[in-house]
Amino acid sequence: MIKKMGYQWLLRRLMAEREMYQTSDLVPLLAERGITLSREQVYRLVTQPPQRLSMDTFVALCDILQCTPNDLIKPEVVNAVLRKTADGTPAAVPLPDRRTVIRRPGQP
Template identity: 80%
Template sequence: MIKKMGYQWQLRQLMAERQMFQTSDLVPLLAERGITLSREQVYRLVTQAPQRMSMETLVALCDILDCTPNDLIKPEIVNIQVRKTADDETSPAPSAPRRTVIRRPGQS
């Protein structure tokens, strides 16, 4: 097995624990800390795990919610299958089946 890391994004849960149920509630609080995001951007930030985020935004969220980055991001191990090759090296299992090509004698 290859040890692959993932994470759970806990922003929505932390907001709910602090009686913040509208994603738009974050817009002015972020703006007070110099972070200008549209309502749509904040909605995506709350409802989807971000792939990238500025440190300034992370720090602002921690300040707003009185939490640490560890409270917002829960690391988790996501194991993936590995197959052994003929020379005994490991490589990730193919994600899609390979298409087989049948060649008849005389065809290239």
């Protein structure tokens, strides 16, 4: 089975921890580092996990927030089913492969 990976984008949380509550607060800080993004682009960057992000922008965000890339992105497995263990903690279990069954009218 192929392990499907995803990630959590933690930019909004890091901004809040640094008392930056307006997405537009990032626009001039990025511009100081040579990154020109519109207010709308910055809003999307903060509120939605980006599918593509230039390394220049990524490094600028790390500099602005004084963090590492690991602080901004948390990798996670997205195709696992969570099942609780005997002690109540969640345990990741891969999704089972299921075969598709096509039934025609009149067939059991």
